Amino acid sequence: MDGKGRALDNIYIERFWKSIKYVKIYLNPPNGGLNLYQMIKEYIEFYNKKRRHTEIGKVVPDQIYNAKKMAS
Structure with a gap:
């Protein structure tokens, strides 16, 4: 991330994490690595x-992804 304005490139992934x-980790602290992995997997599926x-117009990201996939 060298260069002016490069910090904005990661704004979406930073917001996601x-x-x-x-929403998930701080409210329900995991008991170990496997539990943490399962919690993150569940949240990503929900997300x-x-x-x-x-x-994106109050729709689910999978709908947009599948629509673009079918169009191409």
């Missing part, structure tokens, strides 16, 4: 398949 930490995102 912040959401995982505040992609069930959570509606306002930035």
Whole structure:
């Protein structure tokens, strides 16, 4: 990340990891590495398949991904 303005390139992934930490991990501390892995996996599935995102018109990301996949 060298160069002016490069910190903004990671804004989306930084926001995503912040959401995982505040919504899932900090509220339910894991008991070990396997438990942490399962918690993150569950959250990612929820994030992609069930959570509606306002930035993309209150739809689920999987719907947009599948629509683009079918169009090409």
